[in-house]
Structures are given as structure tokens and as C-alpha cells.
Amino acid sequence: MRQAIKLYYQINRRQIWSQWLIVLSFIILGMANDYIQAPHHLNFTSSGVTGSLLGILFFISAACILRDKWTHINTWLFTQNISRGQLFLAKVIWMMCLPIVVVVVIGLGVALITHPHSLMNEVVDIISTVLTNTVSLVVFLLIISIIGITWQRIVGYVFVMITFSSALAVERGNKLAWVKLLTDLNTTYTNLLMLCLIVVLLGFTYYFYKQMGTDTDEEAVRIPMLKWPIVIFVFVMTIVGLWTGYSYDIEDNWSMFVLAAVLSGTTYYFVFKPTIQLPKIFRRKM
């Protein structure tokens, strides 16, 4: 494992250091800006700082992980004296765990300076922010372990994030049992739930990553048994997203079924690559 961590660091040394440089500049610029606006009163909130920093860091992490494919780094690392599982964990440590640790330390520092009397509340806020951001990075990791083509990875991630956030939309959520259940949970349970989700998603990603070879790099879906489930997932999530997030009603709005059919049809096309032939009569005319 140490070898995997060392090797991944050596390869991505520039990216990792530039991440930290960005964090440092962000903190200095933010503090300077705040100081200029109100020299005697810092406006920083610990969760605000944590959320912004983690957002930036995770964005860079995601870009680095995507870059590993097109710079052929994965290809070479697969042949080295580290297993695929160790390589995945090394990526998680450098690109997810380390940013979390650093950002949490910064967040706690800000909380100590700005709200020393309500430190416990600040800590809970920081944890919630970290978990929310981490869920989105883990979803990204899962998607890139299943989907091979870069643009489809990005589209897939955007689709999942949009549909899931719509499915959990609060305005309509009052009518839906699962959203009501989630919104009624107190912060501790929500955090626990998110932690469990992170662990489960990471477990699946680790499992998929261990079976990966570069021969499936240009496949829409790298794991054959997931081809149909993904097409069905797109159909179901489109309907669920529209139904809960927007003012669509199943009874009198068929357009969402049309949209779901179009999206899942498009997914089917990219996943199964069917050969489409015009009927003979049209082909002759052309």
C-alpha cells in the first residue's frame, strides 16, 4: 500500500502541490478581502470556508483522476508492483482523504477564531459540509469506474447529480414519504446516513476498480452486467427527478415519459451501439 501511495504521489506531485497552492491563495485572498471590508469583524463561517475549499479541491481531484486516463498513467500503473485495489485506495487517499483532513483543520481553525463559544455546532456544520461534498466526489468515482468514455463520464455525473437533487427537492418533498423521512431526520442521523452511503459507494467502486483493464477504456459501460441496469436507471431517474423536483404529475403529463424514453433510448444507443439500417426501400432511393 505504501508503494502505491508513494508512486501515485510521484506521478501527480505537480497536481497535488498546485492544489495546495490554490487553497493557500484562496485563504489569503479571502481573508484579505474580508479584512478590507470589515477590519475588526471577520465574516468567515467555518462551514462556508470548508464548503468552498473542499469544492475547489474536489474539482481539481476529479480533473486529476480524469487526466490519469488520457495521459496513459493508469495504463502504466496497472503494470506496476501495486494492485488495482491499492491504486484505487492511493487515489482516494491523495485526492479525497488528504483534502478532507486539511480542510477540516482549516475549518476548525476558523471556527475557533470566529465562534469559540458555539464550537460544537460549528463542528457539526463542518461535518455535514464535508460529508455532502464527499458524497458527490464518491458518486463521481463510482461513475468513472463504470463508464469508460470521458465525455460520457461527465454527462453521467451531471445527470445523476441533477436527478438526485431533484428527487430530494424539498418543495414537493412534503408529499413524498422518502423526502419527508429524510428532511425530518436530525443532523446526526442525516450525517450517519451520508457516511454509510459514502462507505457503500466506495465499496462498490473498489470492487469495480479491481476488475478493470485498459481494454474497456473506450466502452460506454465497462461492466457488461450493468448495461441494462444503467438504461433502466436513466429512465426511472428521469421520471423520479421530474416528478419530485418539478411540477409534473404522472396522471396528466406524458411529456416526462417522452423525455425519459428519449434519454434512456439515447443511453441504450451509446451503451449497446446497435447497427441502425434504413429499410431497403429508402436505401435504394439514397
Next chain:
Amino acid sequence: MTLTIANISKKLNKKPVIENASFQINEGEIVGLVGRNGAGKTTLFRIISGEILPDFGSVGLDDQDYHRMVALHDQLFYVDMPNNWMTNFNSQQVKRIVQASYENFDTSWYDQQITRFKLDGRQKLKQYSKGMRALFTLIVSFASNAQYVLLDEPLDGLDVLVRDEVKRLIVERVTNQNTSVLIASHNLVELDTLTDRILLLKNGTIIRSFEVDGEQDIKKYQVAYRSETLPAFLSERGMVIAHTGHVATVIFDHFDEALAIKLAGPTFQFIEELPINSEDIFRASFSKDGYAWERETEIGK
């Protein structure tokens, strides 16, 4: 130490690319791997190195499963020649990275060669010429001090001087370090002078392993025939590689007594056996493909 490839099979996009390929490479051997375009040479390299996993079969290093025992992976070095991860780094960065992976990395030899060929500097490898990149890849491969080095078309597109340097480097490292090298190449003339033996890959499997001098089964003849047209059995049993007037040069695979009697018959004015090289063996092994192709072209006309 022996690298054993046992019954490797792999399908890509549902099409079999490698089917039941088996061979061994011993310490200090230079082995050539030849096959027609798309025969699966690069895929075989990618499987051996662990870049892609086989559907069936195993790669063993001294009775240990190479793919499962990741600790053994610093005993083998392989990078795709034209587009590999190194192109995004300069020579010093590559050294640092490969050093982290290969604990026996020969730093002094690497520095010596890099200075000698003026490959040092802050320039990224993608800014090097094709020849410089090939030379650099070769230097890194041998500096890793891996027991097995896989080279995919290392002489492709290089000028004569660089080619000579590359060949000299390979021979020097094999002699001094007892490294084993597997070279995939289309350039059979180069392989003749470089390799101990050659493996022939056809339809995804190794159909022949030969030493050029030791191949008794293949014969090359120049014949002058009396008939108006080329005797049919020449192109049916062999591969006609040259044909001018009534004189033809033919390579026969599986040369046997029956064939020798036919050649000694009255159809021919004279016959002469010519020395064979690996190109002839390659042609003989693919004579049926060549004959089928000739027939197709004739039918097309």
C-alpha cells in the same frame, strides 16, 4: 528465471484476438515476436505486462502467477512505444517516477546514457523527435534493471544511426545484465541479426518458434520451368516470392520428399536451393494467406 505464458486467450469487442498463446522466455534471451498487422502482438504484450487481464490462461514467473503477485512486477518493464505516460514529463521527472517503482533502478547508467545522447533538459518528451523518444524509452526500460523488457516496434521509423545505437544498447544490456528481451517488430531483417529465436504469431496464437539457422522444414528454391505457365503446385504448396519469365523463387513450408521428387522432375530446367532468412520463414508460414490473396486478386480482375 523463466517467463511462462500459458494458454492465454483474450477477446476484445467480442472478437478473439489472442487464442491459446503459449511460450517461454529464458534468462538472457532476445526473442522476436512477429506476425501480420493486427495479429495481436501489442495485445499480447499488454496482457503479459498486466495492463489488460486475460480471459483465460496465465503468465508465470518461475512458477509464480505474475498477475496475482504484484510484488513481482518490478521484474518486467513495458511501455507502449509511441504514446505513453512518459511523454508528459521530462527526463528527470521520468527518472524520479521510475525510481519509485523499480528499486534496482540504475541511476548512474541512466544519467550516463541521458548525457551521452543529449536527452537531458527541461523539455518534455512529447517535444522530442520520434527517434529520440524511442531511444529514451529504451534507456528507461534497461535502466529499470527489470529482468524482462518488452519492446514493441523499437526500431520503427528510426534512421540507420539511431537504429544501430538501439541495437547496440539492447545487445550490451543483455550481455552485461543477462536481461531477457521480447521484441515485437515488422522488421524481420533487423530481427535476424538481433534475436536468438523468433516467435510467429498467427490467428492469435504462436504457431512457430524458430531459430533462423535451425529451421530445416522450410526451403527456398529458385527454379526455371519448361512449361508455358508456372506449375500449379508451386503456388499451391509454396509461396512464389519472385517470378520473371520462366524463372521463379519459391518458399516451401513443410518441405518433404514428395515435393523434392516433383522439383527433380522433367518440368524444371534447373533448381537451386537458396539460403533462408526470417523473412522467408514468415512468408512460408503465411503462404496460404498469400495464395488466397493472390487468388482473390485474380478473381477480382
